[in-house]
Amino acid sequence: MALPLRYSFRNVLIRWRSTFATVLGIALVVFVFVLLQSLAAGIEKSSGNTGDPRNIMIVRKGSTAESASLISRENLREIQYFEEIARNDRGEPIISADVLVLVNLPRSDGSGEANVLLRGVSPRGVELRPQVRLVAGRWFTPGKREIVVSSRMANRFANFGIGQSFKAGTANFIVVGWLDGGGSAFDSECWMDADECRSVFERDLYSSFLVRPVDESAATKFLERIEADRRFKLKAEKEVEYYRKQTMTAAPIKWLGGFLAIMMSVGAVFAAMNTMYASIGARTREIGTLRVLGFRRRSVVLALLIEGALLALIGGIVGCGVAYLWNGYTTATMGFETFSEIVFEFTVTPRLMAEGLIFAVLVGLLGSFLPSVRASRLPVIAALKSV
């Protein structure tokens, strides 16, 4: 039978002064690992969960992104009368022709400027995107130079407060509201009236259409119709499908996180090994005594491995705990498609925390393996005679 768990546990706690540095080291490794992975998770989430499964998105054939797509007004005039498109209670077809413009705006901290994605949205555009909610102020009035900015960008850019105004292109815009995209790509956008946007930025063309078909079979027919009509040169696909393809890959960050964690964990393993050698070395006679009482080598090894794992687990819990403080914290990066600012949240998932803890335990086991085996190899009599 094994030694009681409390033996391992109390040995970790009683030597907390000497193990403190090791616990801290392991905490740091786990912290870096969890934080970078949560960053990657946040980036992937920022565009991945955008879109309504009922909506269809139309862009120019050959354009990989909405912002690089151009669609003529004639196309809008024709398509809006397609009978596959649902109508609202006023009998208007539910289609939004949007214009996307990149504007360069000064940051609030004075550290320079960054690109912001400005969406000129037709009246139906807001209804088509129910996940976008107004959290402060009001929506823009069509025909006016009013703008609703993302609440998550509000403190990142100068003059984004409600009632404030800023210059973009040749015009001055007044901020009338804050929107919340619910963790979608719209969190990185500012919205205004589509026609006003086209006139201010002298755009004759639209960027994309967003359409709500009557039902599922109408959607299929609509997709086929756009695809089949050679005149349009347009590509139609489900909105969710479009955004899934836009999902930014966070592979480099994941890779960096893994690499850093592995490099740092080598150090942590040696720190744990050092701590365990010292702790076990001071207990040689105690280990000899346990063996005199009848405990086997493997019981001793097991108790010492558990001790190392517990030590590391404490570090892991600390690391995860500190990383969790960042959960939901909004930050931004530059999108690769539009070079505009993409806001996202650190997303510390339970899975990531579990991975961090498992990682810590592995470090602890690895670090205590050699010291434990060496201690158990010593003959009972030699262990007893040590001072």
Next chain:
Amino acid sequence: MSVPNIVTIRELSKEYRQGEINVTALNNVSLDIAQGEFLTLMGPSGSGKSTLLHIIAGIDRPTRGVCRVQDIDLTKLDESGLADWRNQNVGFVFQTFNLIPVLTAFENVELPLLLTRLNAKRRREQVNTALELVGLAERQKHLPRQLSGGQEQRVAIARALVTDPKLIVADEPTGNLDSNSAQEVLGILQMLSRQIGKTVIMVTHDPKAAAFGSRSIHLEKGELTN
């Protein structure tokens, strides 16, 4: 004599090789120890007392000769066999007490029982009995560092007898104690042999301690004298 022998030692030798030189710790020792005896082992430093005790307790092996305890030839047991045998048949008392610092008195005494099939309730009963026997029932929850040296040694004795072994061996158990505590400890060992019928083998330098025993033998340069 009708009392059976518990320990039978025949032509036992132990040599240590230290580089080129051979150190003879025990030389051709033959000895019988009867059940219920309180045997004291005396002799100058380096005469082989501890070595003999370790061999009888199954934590060291002789170079030559036979050591039988309760008709079991210890030289025939492998390492895990010896570990099990020690757990069930000997209680060991050290000069330096050797309690586990992170465990309470109760947990220390319970340790050997964790290797048996006894359930928690039976273990508790046996630990309580052992602690009562050494007069420390009230100190169960204390850690070793909260006990005096004499109390620590009494806990160690409780640990040695909790599995109810026939044989209790003690290597200078009073070596680190003041004379009052030493008297207590020796009294307990004597009581164990006289009233409960345990066989006690004790190494000591102190003739006054040896006086508690029922028989005394002397080692000199690895050989039994007188």
